[in-house]
Amino acid sequence: MIQDKDRKREVIVKRVAQELKDGDLVNLGIGMPTLVANYIPEGIDILLHSENGFIGLGPNPEPGKEDLDIVNAGGLPASVVPGGAFFDSAMSFTIIRGGHLDVTVLGALQVDQEGNLANWMIPGKMVPGMGGAMDLVAGARKVIISMEHTAKGAPKILKKCNLPLTAEKEVDLIVTDMAVIEVTPKGLLLTELAPETTLEEVISATEAELIISENLKVMNV
């Protein structure tokens, strides 16, 4: 089991990046998912979607070189790549909801073995609003959850989510610091273990039932 916080994060985002294909349009959620952009494999050309209204989200501008008319979905200074396009919020969500977004990568509070996702509120505690999350999860062709496997030692991959859902049965893949898990019609399929991680550690850190792939591999990260 990886112990170092930074290494955990690196393993997750590197592994998520391997899921992206040439030409993909990808939306990276705020927080850890945005780091995926730093690990896109060579030869793979993707476009990033920013739900406030453009595709072609580029690198963060250097301090002092910010353009106040370009922010990302977190409201922070951003840039646009050549060949990008700005549009209004209706078009932004036409892209998301119309099935034109290839991949969305989001964090989670809980995921369950039916592919349900809870990532937008904790009643009585944290209610930031769903923003574009419900649209992204319901609309994207592929929904990848990137998160630490547990929260303070408690499993986040459950038999059944008990927090309010973001969407029903929409998650396709879960990538954590311990494992890669596919959501299949038969249940959760464990396909890869993280380096330095044992099958037993994954099973004990997961509340949901896991089907172990016959081809169980170690992540190449």
Added chain:
Amino acid sequence: MIQDKDRKREVIVKRVAQELKDGDLVNLGIGMPTLVANYIPEGIDILLHSENGFIGLGPNPEPGKEDLDIVNAGGLPASVVPGGAFFDSAMSFTIIRGGHLDVTVLGALQVDQEGNLANWMIPGKMVPGMGGAMDLVAGARKVIISMEHTAKGAPKILKKCNLPLTAEKEVDLIVTDMAVIEVTPKGLLLTELAPETTLEEVISATEAELIISENLKVMNV
């Protein structure tokens, strides 16, 4: 009763033009309604909407000076005035259907005393399709019908339309070569007679029941 075809037409379009107010956005149907643009009263600045995708429809271009990228809703060469705006068909009909079009002027095959309109097909004979007519009549704030009062002597203003409708109870005003008639909750209110036209002539050329205005006037055309 006016007999001359050209004079009839002139009376109708001149009278319709008087209905337009400064700042109005107006859609003029193909055919006679387009002539209204030639009689806009002085000091009145209107914008014309072209349902293929712009506002600010301008005068017909001179022969040889046509811009093939600008056509009107009839597919003919057109022009745009300074301050005009092009957009896609979704925005064009957002304007029409969202209540942003002040006036639409259309011809009719039949209108009835409930304000129903039939102007898009004669079963088994003429079926050009409704184009934007159903949207215009359902969506415009004010629907003005401009037409000759009768067709080969037969009334076109009926108790009840018998041709397929374009829309139900949407007509606001009927302007013909014989009269101006308002559609009111109580029925058709005859408010003006055309020059050289008697009340008896209008009544006998109209199948629908008419309420005669206490202020019955002669058109100022």
Added chain:
Amino acid sequence: MDKIRTIDEAASYIKDGMTVAVGGFIGAGTPEKLIDAVIAKGIKDLTLICNDTALPDKGVGKWVVNRVVSRIIVSHIGTNPETGRQMNAGELEVELVPQGTLAERVRAAGAGLGGILTPTGIGTVAEEGKEKITVNGKEYLLELPLKADVALLKGSIVDKKGNIYYKKATRNFNPLMATAADLVIVEAEKIVEVGELDPTDVMTPSIFVDIIAK
């Protein structure tokens, strides 16, 4: 990914029996070269989604005359007498849709909506076969999404990534059709390098476009 193909290569993606959405309004903003290439290939039995059937010698009107289409979903056929003739002779199936409803139905398909509620058509034959839904005491027709296998667009300026700018009144249905087809082909009036189109001016983002035909 190089998206640029010849007109002929691009047209070869269209197969007998497909549903094809075509941009343009009585021919303005229509990909005439792609229209011609489809005729030259002898493709048959297409279902056409378009605003109108243009003129017999212009735009998709040529498809009607050359019997490329067996079914059309349009708002207007009055400018092409051959469409009405084939319809009356039972040779061509015609579904007439109010123009604004056509735009919204195509947009709904592109935007992932299950349908939209519109008052247009209430009390008319456009009601036939449709569910009526009452909201706050007002009746609406439930109109369903309209999607195509292939969309054919005409772009005034297209960059090599596929971003499109439509000049003046050529825009019309093009940006809508771009969102509502499995395969999107744009006939480019002018192709420019990536970066030459200002991102603010792009009207159809590159991600909708599969093939740039020239």
Added chain:
Amino acid sequence: MDKIRTIDEAASYIKDGMTVAVGGFIGAGTPEKLIDAVIAKGIKDLTLICNDTALPDKGVGKWVVNRVVSRIIVSHIGTNPETGRQMNAGELEVELVPQGTLAERVRAAGAGLGGILTPTGIGTVAEEGKEKITVNGKEYLLELPLKADVALLKGSIVDKKGNIYYKKATRNFNPLMATAADLVIVEAEKIVEVGELDPTDVMTPSIFVDIIAK
């Protein structure tokens, strides 16, 4: 018709208790001067329709801090802790709407639609109180139009007729809000003469705009 007014004159159209739609995304593309003028006038009890409540010292976030609003319809409040605090204290009514649904609801009001069907929110609390409609075996939520008394926009370039061009990522909800209010006020970054904006580049046509504030 001269549409140009001072910021202060423009803000005076907003009255206590009105529903006000404001463009912008965490402050980008928000009419900051109009926001400030409304605060200065001591206007109260507004219902706000906006994507988010920005930051405490930015955009409509200032309205929350200064108690201008008593009810908000937004997709996100996470960037402004004061919104959550007032909500939890029962001082501010908050209706949370998925961002894409918010965009479609505002658009529906502007486009005269009675509602739209979306799969977003199925199986979540966003379902509550909403009609579900099944089309072709798939369940959708019926989402209703959202209209305002006044819309406040930020335009990068505005001509004297009211045509608006939005630069880069400042567009966001602005063109949608422009279609869905009885009175539309745009705060212009730059005002130009009629004719200086190319008609192809206009993003909000002048007919939607009542007042140009500078």
